[in-house]
Amino acid sequence: xxxxxxxxxxxxxxxxxxxxxxxxxxxxxxxxxxxxxxxxxxxxxxxxxxxxxxxxxxxxxxxxxxxxxxxxxxxxxxxxxxxxxxxxxxxxxxxxxxxxxxxxxxxxxxxxxxxxxxxxxxxxxxxxxxxxxxxxxxxxxxxxxxxxxxxxxxxx
Numbered sequence: 001x002x003x004x005x006x007x008x009x010x011x012x013x014x015x016x017x018x019x020x021x022x023x024x025x026x027x028x029x030x031x032x033x034x035x036x037x038x039x040x041x042x043x044x045x046x047x048x049x050x051x052x053x054x055x056x057x058x059x060x061x062x063x064x065x066x067x068x069x070x071x072x073x074x075x076x077x078x079x080x081x082x083x084x085x086x087x088x089x090x091x092x093x094x095x096x097x098x099x100x101x102x103x104x105x106x107x108x109x110x111x112x113x114x115x116x117x118x119x120x121x122x123x124x125x126x127x128x129x130x131x132x133x134x135x136x137x138x139x140x141x142x143x144x145x146x147x148x149x150x151x152x153x154x155x156x
Contacts, residue, residue: 009114018110036119
């Protein structure tokens with residue numbers, strides 16, 4: 001499976017289409033100084049599912065790590081969440097074949113994940129890791145700027 005990922009100011013899925021605003025960002029500035037450094041963004045994904053992989057269960061996992069490899073919690077784990085998946089966003093899906101699909105045609109699944117009010121421990125670089133069926137298939141790196149440092153830089 002192929003996954004395309006974008007970071008954006010806003011994203012949503014409506015009527016099978018992915019609507020994205022302010023896409024292609026990689027720098028985030030929290031509105032107020034931290035810690036925590038609270039940021040607002042969306043992760044927009046398109047998952048291309050090959051014909052032979054339709055009508056089967058699949059898993060999607062999204063995790064976030066900082067430059068030291070420390071995982072940042074994106075979701076509250078439930079009691080039955082395996083230790084390796086704690087803090088990740090977990091989803092299961094099964095993409096069927098539409099009656100209008102032609103044999104061999106891929107299915108495109110749009111996904112929008114909002115991260116509004118995500119509290120991060122420090123400024124610096126982070127990486128979102130996207131796994132499909134337990135295989136890393138995409139990732140997006142972004143950097144959180146310190147608003148106080150930006151303010152002092154602007155005064156120079």
